[in-house]
Amino acid sequence: MQAPRPTRRHVLAGALAAPLFSNSVRASSGELNILMWSDYLPAAFKERFTAETGITINHTPVGSNEEILAAIEATGGTGFDLVSPTNQRALQWEPLGVLQPFDMARVLTDTVNPAMLKIGSDSWNFNAAGTHWLPHIWGTEGIAYRTDRWQPEGIAPSYGDVWSEALAGATMGRAQSMLVGAGLFLEAWDELEPGSVWAAYENEDTMRRVWTQITDWAVDRRSRINRLWNDAETQSAALLSDEISLGQTWDGPALALKSQGAPVHYQAPVEGAMAWVDGLAMPKAAAHVEEAYAFIEFAYDPENAGLATQSHGYNSPVLGADRFAGETYAKNFAEAYPADSLSKLNPWPAEAPWYAALRAEFVAKFKNA
Numbered sequence: 001m002q003a004p005r006p007t008r009r010h011v012l013a014g015a016l017a018a019p020l021f022s023n024s025v026r027a028s029s030g031e032l033n034i035l036m037w038s039d040y041l042p043a044a045f046k047e048r049f050t051a052e053t054g055i056t057i058n059h060t061p062v063g064s065n066e067e068i069l070a071a072i073e074a075t076g077g078t079g080f081d082l083v084s085p086t087n088q089r090a091l092q093w094e095p096l097g098v099l100q101p102f103d104m105a106r107v108l109t110d111t112v113n114p115a116m117l118k119i120g121s122d123s124w125n126f127n128a129a130g131t132h133w134l135p136h137i138w139g140t141e142g143i144a145y146r147t148d149r150w151q152p153e154g155i156a157p158s159y160g161d162v163w164s165e166a167l168a169g170a171t172m173g174r175a176q177s178m179l180v181g182a183g184l185f186l187e188a189w190d191e192l193e194p195g196s197v198w199a200a201y202e203n204e205d206t207m208r209r210v211w212t213q214i215t216d217w218a219v220d221r222r223s224r225i226n227r228l229w230n231d232a233e234t235q236s237a238a239l240l241s242d243e244i245s246l247g248q249t250w251d252g253p254a255l256a257l258k259s260q261g262a263p264v265h266y267q268a269p270v271e272g273a274m275a276w277v278d279g280l281a282m283p284k285a286a287a288h289v290e291e292a293y294a295f296i297e298f299a300y301d302p303e304n305a306g307l308a309t310q311s312h313g314y315n316s317p318v319l320g321a322d323r324f325a326g327e328t329y330a331k332n333f334a335e336a337y338p339a340d341s342l343s344k345l346n347p348w349p350a351e352a353p354w355y356a357a358l359r360a361e362f363v364a365k366f367k368n369a
Contacts, residue, residue: 031056032291035071036084037278038063039232039252040137042311049298055291063231065089072098077283081292084136087277088348090123092356093132100284101130106293108300116277116317123350124281133279134296135317137308140273140345141177142336144239144254145246148263155339156270160185162248163221172227172238173248175363177274181248183214184271184346191217201349207358215362222369239264255313255332266336272344273337277317 034041038061046057062068065086072083077098085093093099102120109117116135124133143157149170152161159181162171173181183200186192192213200207226243229235235253238244240262251273254266280299282292298304305316306324313332316322322330 030054030288030291031058032082032288032295033058033060033080034082034084034295035060035062035068035080036082037061037137037232039256039312040084040278040308040314042308044311045304045308048304048307049295053291053294053298055294057295063234069093072096072283075285077285079285080283081286081288082295083281083283084278085133085281086348087119087123087133087135087279088350090133091350091352093124093281094126095353098283098285099126099132099281100286101126101132102134102282103293104131107134107296111300111302111318111320113317113319119277120279124279133281135277136280136299137312137314138275138277138317139251139314140268140275140336141174141181141248141250142266142268142273143246144235144249144264144266146239146244146263147265149245152267154270156341157246157267158185158188158270159248160189161246161269163218163224165224167246168224169226170243170245171225171247172229172235172244173225174230175228175367176359178225178248179211179214179218179362179366180274181269181271182218183210186214186217188271198346198349201351201355204354204358207355211359211362215366218366219369222366228367250314251336252312252314255329255336256311258332259310259313259328266332268337268341268344272346273341275345275347 032055034057036059041057041059050056062071068083068085069092073096112135116138119135120131120133124131126132143159143161145157150167161167162173162178163182180197183192183197187194187196196210200210227238229238232250232253235247235249236257238247239254239257249266251266254264257264258266280296282289286292300318302318302320303324305318305321309316309321309325310329
């Protein structure tokens with residue numbers, strides 16, 4: 001169930017392809033209700049979509065997969081036409097039985113990175129009924145820092161920098177992934193057996209053993225962490241504040257600030273950035289199916305995908321989108337993933353329900369320390 005590891009060839013495929021795009025869906029009207037990450041629908045993207053299709057987007061913003069799952073469990077999917085789960089959450093969605101498979105004959109698959117499409121056909125093919133998930137935006141979690149306050153000692157920062165005594169009181173992160181980052185750092189320094197962090201996804205006994213060691217280490221350093229974030233807006237505000245010099249963050253918020261001229265840099269750490277792909281899924285209760293397919297066609301147009309990428313700072317699975325994302329995006333991408341960074345990406349493994357529940361216990365222990 002683990003997603004395929006992205007390679008440099010797949011990630012950069014957009015620079016080598018110029019797929020055809022059908023403009024067949026341009027005469028729709030109505031509305032579309034989307035449950036999606038808070039910064040994924042820039043104003044310019046939504047305005048162009050409405051101008052071309054006549055469809056108004058009603059966006060319910062979220063900051064975590066837990067919020068998405070809670071909303072769907074509370075409503076059974078009623079009220080939403082598209083939702084945006086992350087690739088590794090398939091094991092948590094399948095038992096809910098609230099999604100419908102896509103009609104792939106209506107999806108412009110020739111415009112999309114095939115490695116990322118394969119995630120849907122492999123991991124999200126529930127009951128062998130077809131693809132229940134399409135790739136929408138991909139990105140990473142690594143290290144962002146204020147260039148006017150801090151510089152890494154080597155060529156790349158480390159997850160360990162978030163916990164350093166020298167930066168005590170000036171760092172931030174998201175609790176659940178900070179603990180993973182701490183584990184990767186401990187592996188790199190031989191304080192944790194190599195491979196332990198990813199082996200913890202295999203069974204409860206292994207996870208308890210590994211996460212107990214990681215969490216105990218993190219609890220001892222809890223006072224060094226200034227803020228815990230859970231959405232893009234919190235990350236951006238913290239990086240612009242007088243308190244934060246460095247954080248473990250998503251790439252998008254930090255690179256968006258960098259594009260705007262803020263003294264902020266984002267880079268894959270020496271241990272390897274954590275990679276994810278956020279997708280599109282359609283609830284069985286979707287009331288605006290035609291409008292949903294119109295959105296997918298629009299989003300899979302390279303020019304439209306590039307327009308969104310230029311604004312939110314994440315990356316697109318649409319081949320050729322980078323050609324429309326601007327020179328600043330290209331520069332930021334190269335600086336965020338220098339040398340062998342792309343070959344060292346760590347795709348988040350598939351998460352079973354037991355893993356998410358047990359992780360919550362360790363996260364609570366860390367937060368309350």
